[in-house]
Amino acid sequence: MGRILLVVRLAVRDLRRRRTEAALLLLAILAATTTLTLALVLGDAARDPYESTREATNGPDVVANGQAAGLPRLESLATAAGVTDHSGPFPVASGKLQAGDRTSDAQIVGRDTGVASVDRPEVTQGSWVSDGGAVIEAAFANALELRVGDSITLADRSFEVVGFAVTAAMPPYPGSSCIVVRPGCVNGVVTEGQTLPPGLLHNPGLVWLTQADVRSLAADPNSLSYVLNLKLADPEGTQAFIDANTGGPGRSAGMQSWQDILTDAIELARDSQILLLIGTWLLGLLAVASLSVLVGGRMADQTRRVGLLKAVGGTPGLVAAVLLAEYVLVALVAAAGGLAIGTLTAPLLTESSAGLLGSAGTPAITMTRILVVIAVALGVAVIATAVPAVRAARSSTVNALADAARPPQRMGWLIAISARLPVPLLLALRVAARRPRRVVLGVASIAVTVSGIYVLLVLNSFLSTQPLTGGYGDSQVRVLRHVLLTWTVILLTLAAVNAIVITWATVLDNRHSSALARALGATPGEVTGALAAAQVLPAFVGAVLGVFPGGFALFAAINGITGGDSDRATLPSLWQLAVLILATLLVMTALTAVPARLGGRRPVTDTL
Known part of the structure; x- marks a missing residue:
């Protein structure tokens, strides 16, 4: 069997065995590629009404x-x-x-x-x-x-x-x-x-x-x-004509090309593109965080499989290729799905003005856009999986086959702090301390999400209170609201996936220590509470950082890119920010409850 075929077959078989995790992987990358595609094609979709009007009226050059x-x-x-x-x-x-x-x-x-x-x-x-x-x-x-x-x-x-x-x-x-x-x-x-x-x-x-x-x-x-x-x-040489006929004595005529008029006519689409590109960056960061945690959890769950591959002759390079291939395949499928969904959805996010004829059409998919979206999808997958895959491939074959529990790191200060706490909080602090990088990813994930919601609150308030905002009418404002709603739905969906992924990875990684805690007297409810609290505590820190400085800095960046006037924007009040932080904690508690409950009720004897 050829080496490439072997890698692909092993990767596909593992994806089929873990369909839920594969679906979460797909959803994480799909959110980013769909938003990126929308940002790339929205301008072309908005051009159609102007070009139809220009043709029908024999518009000037x-x-x-x-x-x-x-x-x-x-x-x-x-x-x-x-x-x-x-x-x-x-x-x-x-x-x-x-x-x-x-x-x-x-x-x-x-x-x-x-x-x-x-x-x-x-x-x-x-x-x-x-x-x-x-x-x-x-x-x-x-x-x-x-x-x-x-x-x-x-x-x-x-x-x-x-x-x-x-x-x-x-x-x-x-x-x-x-x-x-x-x-x-x-x-x-x-x-x-x-x-x-x-x-x-x-x-x-x-x-x-x-x-x-x-x-x-x-x-x-x-x-x-x-x-x-x-x-x-x-008609394409308008700038040369303008340059040749302006400037100099007696030349006072002002001129505007049809390309400039087109740019002004689709200004709504350009602003929507800016919002979607910023959304793409946020979703890309969330996707990397989600994949990093999910890959780490899957690597922990695949330790014995890595040992078996190496035991039957697989080199570290082959093992790393198999582990990477799973995520590359998912990334390619997500890129194709993002291109299709984004292209078909773009006309729905651009509404033709009453001053133009026709409606937005489905934009063409160019090779450049295809390559950009594929590159982003592969980049997200490789950045998140390369280091864990190489580390797993270089692990000891004997240790991998044994699949023993990782010895906990003894930290005297943590033991002293947690010793007198209730059992769920005691276990939660120790669970979090075992994976500090995962805690950092969880904090960053919530901070990115809350920062995005902070900006959405500001923009929604601005659109509600400013008539003819940025030179837009009611229909254009409605389209911008649709763009913000799309961004909100995708952002919250990916954040929810992130929360579930992080909790499930924590469950898998702590299955031995959780079983040991139960063997020493902890109840399933206490273990479930500990696994959930291990995610809620970092979520609180992330929510606070997402409000300030995260949300404020993100809004300032958007304002700088668009050339807006921040003095006309109404920032969220203290009670709105308090509600946002509280809502984040409640949602995180709800999202982490189910996977934590499943992990906390596994049979002790089977795990040990």
Whole structure:
């Protein structure tokens, strides 16, 4: 039999014998690979609505704008090298839009009543502009709860809403680009107490009127701005065109490429990707901790098997390869599952704005993404298993076959501290002291989990209290909540798996000492309580560290990556943090009770 085939058959047979543990291994790595896949493909899934809108409206490759003084320069861009078609320049005015009891800033673009060759907005309801008739950008209309036929007021003039439309020349509301209107505009949330300069537009929406109506709104023709839509021979060469036509004397036209508009249009997906990538790091750390403990427990349970393999001629290298192969196989299956689940789930976590056509599609799986996900899965498996596998392979064959209990390390200070404690706590301290590295992993696991929950509380509170958070509307905020919910479910699931794995590994590792304690008079209930308490005590330390400094540091890191303003975030109150720590302890007690009970009631004679 070939060496590789032998290794694979032995690994598969052991996985089949221990199906529950194999399932826990699979779940731990699957959580990380699924989240990573979501983070990698979410942007592509969100591109589809914009690209559909761009195709339907013959969207521009470059949008140029400028003030009335720079109109000659703006008009000259229509005949610049590389331009194949254009529409405009169109006049743009700014003003307040009032609809019932709702008021918002608006950028008002004057258009022809006919169809333009470049940037012909797609009417989704009603009809196109006419004298006295206004067309509202669809996402803006949705935010204002407008209907066709409603009356709106612009600059103290009344207009009838004759239709809604979408365009690819500007991101949907509320993330709309700022056309060069005087004195300018700003998007996003304004910090409480901050005063904007007079006339500055805040989160302006887009409205189309006829050119004549727009000019009539301006008291001074020189106060108008102008926008020009350009189609290029090379749509991918927009940056080169912009570089060649900006800068220098008399060149005051501002330009925005379609790629920049796309980036703004899918800003929600980019923020979701950041959250998911951070979630991937947290889940990766939890997966490594989970696998490290599970591998250590399985190695303790496989001691005799290692001795048998070596006794029949297996070299240390072969034994290590067999032990590693089990986890590599699980990692490969988890990578395939994570790629499939993440790709199919991505469209559910990105909601198309009302200002775009179509919906998010299923993104393509590229070879680069496949290799990244597989590399992460294998990295998690190898990091967690390499050292225990090599250590087991190098162990003495005779000692492995004997599978004797590990002699406890006598620590006088621990004996002195625990001697007068109740039996469950006495045994719990000694169980924890036998495996200090496992205790550290348990503390780190809970700290990572609580840190993630701390950040989720902050972000959820921020989304609840800040209108148009980060330039998002209600539907976009709802999508971010879905992303946070997904992250929460996966994080808590893996943390629960971790708690069960650590408890079960502790049960296996202490089966001899637990049986001996029962032989000397401890009851099954006391042994069960000791095994559970050995996990709950480190969980308390981990929960405290997860709140501070863990949660605070993680939130600061996310805030730094996204460029957010931490002053607008409401940190959890003391009672919320106290409830979080208490809930962590209660959940840990519940999760560890069953495996601890199973381990505490094993027959003493069989174990000894």
